[in-house]
Amino acid sequence: MEPVNSAYFFIMLLACSVAILLYRYTITLKRFLNDFVKISKKVSNKEFHSRLETSARGELGKLxxxxxxxxxxxxxxIxxxxxxxxxLTSVLKSISHGILVLDIDGNIILINDEARKIIKSKCIGNEEGKNIRQVIDFKEILREIEKYIGSKENDSYSLKLEDETVYKLKIDPVYLQNSKNAIIGSIINIENITEIVKLENMRKDFVANVSHELKTPLTSINGFVETLIMNEDLEVSKxxxxxxxxxxxxxxxxxLIEDILLLSSIENKDNLVTENIALYNVLKEVYEIVxxxxxxxxxxxxxxxEDENIKIQANGDYIKQLFLNLIDNAIKYTPxxxxxxxxxxxxxxxxIIEVIDxxxxxxxxxxxKIFQRFYRVDKARSRSVxxxxxxxxxxxxxxxxxxGSxxxxxxxxKGSKFIVTIPTKIS
Incomplete structure (x- = not known):
């Protein structure tokens, strides 16, 4: 009987040991699973710094x-x-042009603030993922962009509005990496070039006007010089x-040449020397001239x-020219x-300086228009004076x-009043 009892006791001891081990493993596994569930919830809430803290060995430790x-x-x-x-966002924000990135279906992938303003976005801040027809509230621009959605060609187009505003649209296709055929979208660059166009037109007008203004007196001088050369016996009076x-x-x-050079000097601020200028003293000097x-x-x-002692930091010649131009003009066009x-x-x-006639x-x-270069209300009268x-x-x-302004x-x-406004402190 003793060997049987010994075997029975050994089996019971082994079963108890296995049960204890299984219980401990179950507790460890349950604790591990509970920790895993908690960590997974944190990860699902974008807490990616979360980590499993466990002393488990073996497979659980490896896991x-x-x-x-x-x-x-x-x-x-991440x-x-x-x-x-x-x-990318910082770069987009710092770009002064409007940038719009679309997929081949016309859905917005990226957009910057300048583009939002230009296209008059219907849903500011929530454009990404939406189709341009849902976002763009600028019919002319929408119409032009729709023409090039999915296009493989680079293109540019100038759009001029009724209020003289000019936009330049540049469309560039976006290809799949390492592919020259698979188009995945387009980059739309929208630039307000109104000032550039105005400056270019001003440059063209200026060149044309200068040429005309120089040609007229030169033609006259040349004609009379030729007459004098060809007629040696011309009467003294003639x-x-x-x-x-x-x-x-x-x-x-x-x-004319002096005025052109002065205008160029003012625009380029060439050798601009400033000092404290007494406006009243400059006015008195101009009064003596005119x-x-x-x-x-x-x-x-x-x-x-009002104040004969008032001074401003400026270039003396410029202030003199300002008074001279306005007062001389007033005298010329006053009967x-x-x-x-x-x-x-x-x-x-x-x-405030007012010149009234x-x-x-x-x-x-x-x-x-009178402040434009070479613009004259009455060309014949302007030249005559x-x-x-x-x-x-x-x-x-x-x-x-x-x-100032x-x-x-x-x-x-009945006359004119020119009003000049200058800040007392010029930075």
Missing amino acids: SRNFNFMMETMANT EEVEYKHLQ RNRFLAIIQKESNRLKR GYIACSKNIELDYCF EGGKVVVNQFVKNDEI NGVGIPKEDQN GGTGLGLAITKHIVNSLK ICVESELG
């Missing part, structure tokens, strides 16, 4: 280490993707008259300075017996260099 390594790899990958996305015309046209050429012209036309010249007044006062920390006035339709067509353009550039109030036949 824990593999899971933690996988989570670390995933966290690093961090790298987020960093690259942040870089010769003197021709020479007087040549002198007049030469002086006109000189004034006084005889006003006297010859019996024009009353007057001024009213005999008229009146020209200059007022100065300070309002809201700004210096009771002359011929300016038609309403011309008032927005010796104008180059650049005086007001120069004046406007001088005022702009002082961070200039405007005109005028009524045809």
Whole structure:
């Protein structure tokens, strides 16, 4: 009986040991599964820094280490993707043009703030993933973009609106990596080129106008010189008259070239030396220069300075030219017996200078154009009084260099008021 009892006891001991081991393993496994469920919930909530903390050995320990390594790899990958996305977003935001990236179905993949403004987005901040027809509220741009969706060709197009705004649309296809045939979308570059177009047109107009303005006196000078050369026995009175015309046209050429050089100097700020300028002293100097012209036309010249000691930091020659252009213009276009007044006062920390005349006035339709180069309301009259067509353009550039503004109030036949506003402190 003893061997049987011994065997029975051994079996019972072995069974109890196995049961205890199974129980402990079950507890360990349950605890591991509970930890795994908690960690998986954190991961599903984008807490990718979470890790399994377990002392398990064997297969569970290996599973824990593999899971933690996988989570670390995933966290690093996501961090790298987020960093690259942040870089891409920062680049897109810093681009001054509108950038729109579409797939081949016209769905928006990427868009920057400038593009949102230009296309007048219907759902600001939620464009990605939506079709352009749901987003773009700018019919002209939508129509042009739709033409090139899925196109394999690079193309560009200028769109001019009724309000003179000009947009340039550049479309570039996006190919699948290492493929020259598979198109996966398009990049749309939308640029507002209104100012560029205006400047180009101004350049063309300026060249054309300068050529015309130079050609007229040169033709006149050349013609009279040839007449004098070919007619040696010309009467003295006629010769003197021709020479007087040549002198007049030469002086006109000189004034024109000087004005062009001055305008260029102001625009480029060449060797600009500034100092504290007393406006009243400059005005008195200009009055002495133009006084005889006003006297010859019996024009009353007057001024009213609120503060004769007021000074601004500026270039003295520019301030003199500003006063000279405005007052000289007022005298030129005021008939005999008229009146020209200059007022100065300070309002809201700004210096206001008014030049008022009771002359011929300016038609309403011309008032927005008179500061353009070579623009003349009455070309024949302007030339007869010796104008180059650049005086007001120069004046406007001088005022702009002082961070100020200039405007005109005028009524045809009743006179004009030019108003210059300059900040008291010019940075």
